[in-house]
Amino acid sequence: MVTVVPYTLLAGLAVLVVAAGFPVTELLPAAVWMVVLYRWREKPAFFAGLLAITAVMVLQNPLYGLFTPVPYIYAFTVLTWPWRLAGVGLTAVVAGLAQASAAPGMVVLQGVIIGVNVVMMVTTAWVLHTADVEREQRLAAMAKLEAALEENAGLHAQLLVQAREAGVLDERQRMAREIHDTLAQGLIGIITQLQAAEQRHEVPAAWRRPFDAVMGLARESLAEARRSVDALRPAHLETARLGEALETVSGRWSALHGIPVRFTATGTARPLAPAIEVALLRTAQEALANVAKHAGATRVGVTLSYLEEEVALDVRDDGKGFDLSAPRQEQTGGFGLGIMRQRVEGLSGSLRVESEPGGGTGVSACVPWRSA
Template identity: 60%
Template sequence: MSIPVARWPYVLLVVLAAATFMDRRPEPLELVLCAVTAGWLAAGMAAWVRPWVFGVGLTAVTAALVVFNPLFGFLTPVPYFYAFRTLTFPWQPVGVAAVAVVAGTAQSYAVDKSTPVGFAIWVAVMAGNAVPLCAFAFFNRRLERQEAERAQALAETREANRRLAESLAENAALHEQLLVQAREAGVREERQRMAREIHDTLAQGLTGIISQLRAADESTWPRHVAAATGLARESLDEARRSVAALRPEPLRTARLGDALAGVAARWSELHDVPVQVVTTGEARPIAPEAEFALLRAAQEALANVARHARAGRVGVTLSYLENEVALDVRDDGRGFDQARAEGFGLVAMRQRIEGVAGTVQVESEPGAGTGVSARVPVTA
């Protein structure tokens, strides 16, 4: 570290040298020491000169000048300045004490140090210089330490505030992203719900109406038209209830077993296929959403029988088990290859049942009929 050199040490040195000339003729060595002091002050600008080396050298040449002429004691403020400016704790009090010895020696130059009183005066003068200045060095060290601690605390606070701001910004971005995802998920869920409801109400109703109209002839058309009209009204009512997110009509006025029996009876009347509905076990409460899902699963399974199975009979079994309720719909139709066929109806059925923590299994193979089993947990 280079030592900043001001002009005032040179001015003070010149003044003291001139005062020495005015007092007496200086010794050649004094002039040499003055030149050395000036050169050493200039050497402080060099990067190779370490601070403690510069302080020791400056104190030494000042002490040598004081030995020749106590007038140079007025030069001691210069090493004091550099001792405080360049030395660090714990060397700063040592350097200050060394300069105080030089200053005390200059101030007590005329005292006879060979006598006890004179020596005591010399010691008292040095102590008068060293004690307050060393105390100031310790106090200055304490202030520097406190300032460093405050600066470190301020830096840590700023860093914590920066991290907090970054965290808040990240949280805000994440919150916004979650809101967008929640909105998108809500839109997808509502679209899926409406698709399932349309499939379970309008699509199945229209399919039944078309089947009734196709089956009508001159002798039976009044019955088929009446059935198609009733099916259209029922489908329209169910569509309205689906849009309003209400429970389907069969579950509004009856329990699940009775609702399944009613649905099966209407389906059997429309399609001229006998359906046997059996309820086993002790009926126990399940969530309304689970009842709704089981009813829709039964409607979907029966609709698939009407569209694809060409069955001669159908069996619907509702089983209340220990921890779950099972719905089984089986037919003796032509079956299908599961690896090659699973339409939206079965997909919607799975979504409904799995949405209430249930499971769906389909068993079928060509020529062996089809079995659909849906299971949902009971209410704890």
């Protein structure tokens, strides 16, 4: 409407003028204005100059009333409200002058013709403006509705989170009761009996190392059980980063079971979310526990790797291994591998187990370090 139609009308009018025998030079001012100022065709000043040129043309020859659709186009598309109303009204006056020339000397009729043009075009401009306002109001209402829907979705997600937290809290309270009545009491009983035995009889030197190991393991297990129920981080992560905690856990496990453990950290260490640190530490502890129970290994390697997009934990041993294709292989050590997989996959990570009879076992956990 702004770049094609006006110039098409100008070209068509030029052909008509030539066919009617009028000098085409009378169209030259309008053509020069529209071509030279093409870049400014969407400026109000462009419309004002074009309307003035059109008025002069109409006064010279009423035939140029056929050119008035061009300023109409610019009035409707370029001018903003309420200037659009004035621009359309002035263009209607120019168009009415061209039409009124058909009734020379009849001033009243000419006034009526001009007035009808002005009323019709101004009314059209008003109706179109009203439609634009209503459309803008509908768009604004739709935007508000979309915002409300997004807010409702956010509230719904928040309610789901709260419901989940409430469920977790209920389950934690149930676990607390169960642990207090069973596991904690049993561990306390073990510790008490060991202390009583130590007070009644001196522990032989050959028994001292396993005796102390059992005592320390019972106390550590009791503390970790209480921390798990209270949703606290593992004690190893209270004052240390993940790499240091893994090295400490590996060293204690090695001292307890008499199996050498080599811990290695690669890559540039970066701060991790607590959930990732807890999941990887628990995975390492569970993997080492499985090595102690099932592997029959002579050495173990624990590797923590900080990669570009993820952090990886590998626990590998040189034990007897097992056949991964055997049915229900994951249940050999209870729920250990299943729990490890749930922890890691809950953080958008992956857990992979590699093993073969006589070839040792490797457990690899990879977690995106931005996942939590």
